[in-house]
Amino acid sequence: MSSSHETYQCKGCTPGDFEGEAVVSNQPFGFWQGIDPGTGGVIDKRHELCGATLKDKVFVFPYGRGSTGTPGIFLEAVRNKCAPGAIVNVTSEPMIVMCALLAEAFFNVRIPIVDGLGGNPRDLFRTGDRVRVNGTTGALELLARG
């Protein structure tokens, strides 16, 4: 891991502070039919991350897609301790924000979300980078290249 440090100012959508390894995609993502809530693994065969795990990762992707059932699957993953630790979006759709609000309300788990990432996720981050997300201030830090 090479040392590197950059800070991006994003918009904080849901509070919390999390540091972890990034999983990065330029494709939008739907948790409903997209993730196995028992493992945190990506199961959407049409998605480039299929086979990767989101468990305890900083999940960086452009925006969420999805059915109104999305929090059902998301909270199941939270309950199983298999949800992402933080989410970074270019634009966060209401469904994703609702997932994090519900995770805190019903399972006392904070999943910081920031959006307003200024560029394509993969132009800024690589899977394996060490990243810190502050959903309260909107600060997004690249701590080290993976």
Add this chain to the structure above:
Amino acid sequence: MHLTDEEKRILDGAFGEPQRIALNVLSKLGEAYGADRMIEIASAHIVACSYQIAGEAGIEIYSKLVEQGARVKVRTTSDPGSIDFARWRAFRTPTEYAERQIKIAELLGKLGVIPTWTCTPYTTFNVPKFGEHLGWSESSAVVFANSVIGARTNRLAAYIDVCAALVGKVPRFGLHLPERRRGEVLFELAPDLADDFEDHFFPVLGYLVGQTVGDRIPVISGIGRATFDQLKAFGAASAASGSVALYHIVGITPEARTLEEAFGGRAPAEHIAVGRAEIDRTLEQMSTGKADAVDVIGLGCPHASIDQLRRYAALLEGKRVHSGTELWICANTVVEEMARKMGYVDTIEAAGAKLLVGTCHNDCPLGAWNFRRLATDSGKFAYYTPTTVGTECIFTSTEACIEAALTGRVARP
């Protein structure tokens, strides 16, 4: 966001833990989306009621709410469950799975939810009126309530809908605001297409519109007439392939008596011409499989109306579904009961077709059937079943679906 004194007391816990949690989530949602205040809703419709969606997390959440004495504050209906409560064994649902769904049903009953188990609550006891504010989820019901009835609801998510039901309020933003209900993108039908607009073109056009607009508000001009069922099919397809929560059809839906009204006097941000070529191209995209043997047909997505059950019964009268092919028609118990009284159910069952009640192909586990190819007349099924059921899917007209059930073979339209 402004909160009333009573709302502040709810947040302080004066009305108990469920109310506090629910309003806390809703007010944060409101703050995230620039709501100025909370507004009262006439009803709620909740989607986190199938075991497939709610899972063990849902059982945990509802058990806690029931323990804490929670009750819904407004009329609240349930979306489809993951089993046909009367016939799950015949549909080969694993017993342990069915038991978890029955557990959810018991818990929702204690919360005061009306067990409609349907994506078309507006055909039962949850009929909104024009201009009324609602807290609904279920994308196909949201788009129907907003567009066809002119009620006002955002596309709520699972559990947010429960929060709305518990408090009887939602944050006021998005589609609750008149100025956010105006059309944005105009779809103009070519006159030759409009003159000969077939029944199954409604879900095709919905699919095309959803793919094109995402979550913007489409306006369609050039359609002369549309039935309740056609509007239901159009909206469901648009809400599946995109995230359409409101559409306007000029001269047909209530907030679009004229083109000017549909756009609120502003010019469309985009014009899109739709001719027969666009319909044919979308039709092509809606099928993933080859024309060939078919093992299951799915009708009634969204849940069939009484008119649709009459139509299916007429098409099946005196006929016999091909052996080795399953024809399942999804409906809710209210419509089923009426159809039974009318004799439609007898006709349908005599032909060897089945009513799948309170759930659908998308919501219940079908692993035991090993289906390989599904045919449907629903744009929403066409979008989801390749993933949910894991089959190839052929989209075609209602008549061609029934024909496929009788012959065991389906043709691509």
